Each structure stands twice: as structure tokens, then as C-alpha cells.
Amino acid sequence: MIKQAIIPLAGLGTRLLPLTSVLPKELLPINGKPGLEYIIDECIGAGIKEVILVISARKRIIKTYFYNDAFFKKIISKKRKDQRLKTEYSKIKKYKKMIKFVYQNSPRGTGDAILKCRKLIKSKYFLMLLPDDLIVKNNCSLSMLKIHKRHNSSVIASKRVKRKDVSRWGIFKIKKNSSNRFLIKDVVEKPSIKSAPSNYAVIGRYILPAKIFAILKKQKAGKNGEIHITDAIRTLIKQEDKFIGHIFSGKYLDCGSMKGYINSSIKMSKL
Ligand code: G1P
8 A cells, every 4th residue: 555655845946936046836825825735635635644755955944834833833822713824733733744854955856856765665666746746626646546556556647748848748658558548668758859759748646666766776867967767767667667657637737837837826726
């Protein structure tokens, strides 16, 4: 049973500057709620019991957000009738109970962030969620956990993107076997339009095997000097590990760019 999730949060958020020069992007509100809370809520809805947040010293304020009890208690003692405040504080306390923090002080890529969590992962598989990708209206992690249970394999979320946009994403080479599922034959990180093996993109929800840690330990830096999770997945596929692509049915909101972030707030407010 998968009960643990990793959320890498140590990225610099340069695509959202100047908003992220002080605040981590994951705490920026989307329709009145920090983006990170949507991701943790998805984990809770999928039955996850422990969430490992990979932060950096620069983003320590994320920890403060969940550990600000003295502040809440002081305000609540003065505003005893404020029910909204009490409800919000209870929610934060619930999150705090299930969160662990791991530090990745230099942004060396998602693979490196995952590797930093290796001593905390207790079972054969774990869930990883990238906070730039919000999926609402349908719990994508929950659907993926069901697929994992049935096939005992790794699972990665996917959606079709425009051909002209393939170099923004990890792209799958696939063998289609149903309308919302496929077997992953290969995956390439941000290929050129010419070399892209399909237009099925990697979206930030992954069910990965703990054996990926051994691969990541030996892996050399790839594109832009980063340790990419995509490269480790590629190695596992070459070793005949089964990876299933799941074309999710929820609504996708890209919060990683300024345009996407603004759009997400507007779309979320209309849901
Ligand atoms: C990361 C992954 C990429 C994936 C994307 C989904 O890229 O490396 O394979 O398609 O997330 O959002 P990033 O957004 O960090 O550039």
C-alpha cells in the first residue's frame, strides 16, 4: 500500500518573478488558498498518510507556514468568536501532523530532490507530485493508485499537448492499449519538435518504485546540469520495468508560469 508522497519544492520559481523573489511560489494563493494546499489535499483524498516536502534553506518560510502555532493561538485567544480562523488553524494542524521536511539546498533537479528522501521511504513504491501542476475536479493521484494496485507497476500522469509545445515537457514514447491508458516504451526530457516520440506529455504525478534511488545515486547530471527524474525512469524502462501512462480526466491548471498562474486563479474561481 502506498502511504507516502514526496513533493519537491526547492525550485527557484524564476518563471514567476518578481512574485517569488520573497515568497515561495507554492505559497502563492490560487483563489484564496496556497497552491501547495491543493496538492496536499489531493494526497489526503488519495489516502496518503505522510507527505515529505523537499525544501531549501531559502524556502524555510514553507515550514513556518505549518508551524506558526504560537501566532494562531495568540490571535484566536483574542478573537474567540472567529469560527473561520479556528477552522483554518485546525486544517493547518492536520497538515502539520502528516508533513516531514527534507532539505535540498542547491536546486540540482527533481531526481536529486527525490534522492534526498531515500531514507524516509518505507515501502516498495511512493507517490511524487510536482506542485506546478494542479489537477482539479478529479483526484488524479487516487486514480493512479487504483491502476498501480491492479497492475503492480509504476504509473505516470499524462496529457496530450500541442506538437509545437513538446519541448516544454517530458514526452513519452507509447504503446496505446486503452483510451485513457498506455504502456510507456520510453520518455525523453524536453525533446525538440523534430525528435519528440509523441505528443503525450509527462504531467507531475508519478508512482515510482523505491529501487529508483539506486539508479539516481549513480546517475550523472543531464540537461542543464540537473539530475532529472525522467532520466532515471528511462533507465528503469530499459531494464524492463513496467510503467503505465494514465491520461487523467481532471482539469489541468499549469501554475508554473506567470500566464498559467494568473489563468489558474481565474479558472479556479469559476469552478
Ligand atoms: C518537469 C518534468 C517534465 C514534466 C513537467 C510537468 O519539468 O521534468 O518531464 O513534463 O515537470 O510539469 P519542469 O516543469 O520542472 O520544467
